[in-house]
Amino acid sequence: TGNSSWWSFNPVAPTAMKKVLNHILLQETRKSCERVCVPDQAQLEVLCSGSSGDIRSAVNSLQFFCLPEKELFMAKRRCVAPRERVQRISMKAGPSGGEEDQAIGGKDASLFLFRALGKILHCKRGKQDASVPEPGLPPHLLQHHRHTLLVTPELVVERSHMSGELFSLYLHQNYLDFFSDLEDVDRASQYLSDADLLTADWTSRSLLEPYGSSVACRGLLHSHSHQVSSGFRPLHKPSWFLVNKKYRxxxxxxxxxxxxxxxxxxxxxxxxxxxxxxxxxxxxxxSNVHPGCGPPVSDEMFWKTETRDSDRQGDRGAAGGGGGAEGPSVQSA
Incomplete structure (x- = not known):
């Protein structure tokens, strides 16, 4: 209708969502005299991360998770030590730190193209803990030292629901705006060339396509010698689409x-x-046109050509006669 309007909200941070869910659990536990099944903090973190920032989905999942029928399931879960359970969840999350376990009412974890490209191009890395020693690299490889990535490139490409080759095309079109060092650009272009070489042969393209996208993504991430400054940068459609349309x-x-x-x-x-x-x-x-097909030759052009030929013949005669003989006189047409 004409009076309707569209409202959009930014995703809620997992820390803020966890505070809201804890407050809801506290209120419901008091009302039900502790007859509800209360999840522990590790399960609550998985529930928050699995909702993808949608607080309504998180509240609905919490409601179903706290049903009395869950008591038997929760009793089995309590048999596992809390520290072991947290380690198990962190192993599922991987190095990205924010990858969600979809076992508890999670939403679709697919990424929009804009977000998927931003996770690769912005190159977010974790801060090095002072208590953890850095990996020892030989002196000639110190320039390749990088902090731990916050994303898993292969998982980002998989959740974008795009082919690896198409995802590499978008990276190739937009990666220059995210670099400020010329040496980093040179290194990134080499990785993109290597990724393109892996899928050049059509006989093995379907087999090597995941490896090509992995080389392109990890190569761009590794090429950043320093953290990229945050800020909005527009993304553009690859020029390959226009070239391919013209070709067809x-x-x-x-x-x-x-x-x-x-x-x-x-x-x-x-x-x-x-x-x-x-x-x-x-x-x-x-000049390459056949004499019968070119423009008509005027008398002046013919006179200049004849005079030039006669002068050349006179020079040859003077050279052959010792320099005393004169060349033939020029005849008019």
Whole structure:
């Protein structure tokens, strides 16, 4: 209707959502005289992260999780030590720290293209803990030392629901705006070239496509020698789409023009059209045109040409006669 309006909200941070859920649990426990099944803090963290910032989904999942029918299930869960349970959840989360376990009423964990590209291009890394010793690298490899990544590149590509090759195209189109050092750009372009080389052969493209996207993503992340400054940067569609559209339009136009030849598209593009282009190049230069096909020659042009030829013959005669003989006189037309 005309009076309706669209409201959008930013995702709620997991820490703020956890405080809200703890407050709801406290109030409901008092009202029900502790007859509800209360999850522990580790399960609450998984529930918060699995809701993807949607507080309504988190409250609904908490409501179903606290049903009395969950008591038997919770008793089995309590048999596991809390520290072991937290370690198990952290192992599922992986190095990203925010990857959610979808076992507890989680929402769809797929990423929009904008967010998926931002996770790779912004190159967010964790801060090094002073108590944890850094890995020892030899002196000639110290420039390759990086802090721990906050994302798993392969998981980001998988959740974007795009092919690895298409995701690499978007990275190749937009990565320059996220670099400030020329040496980092050179290193990133080399990694992108290596990723493109893995999928160059069509016989093994389907097999090596995940490896190509992994090399492209991890190569861009590793090429950042320092943390990228935060801020909004617009993302652009790859130019490959426009080039591919022009290529398909040109193929259709060539097939319609040379339909009588009966050639397949490959022969038409690689044999006939290049041959016709070779034939048309000499016609663009007037000096290569056949005398009968060029513009008419005036008397003045013919007189200059005849005089130039006569002078050359006179020079040859003077050189052959010792320099004393004169060359032939110039005859007019």
């Amino acid at each position: 339009d040109n193929c259709l136009a060539a097939q319609s023009l040379f339909r009588s030849f009966g050639l397949p598209p490959v022969c038409l593009q690689t044999q006939l059209l290049p041959y016709l282009a070779k034939l048309s190049n000499p016609m663009r230069n007037q």
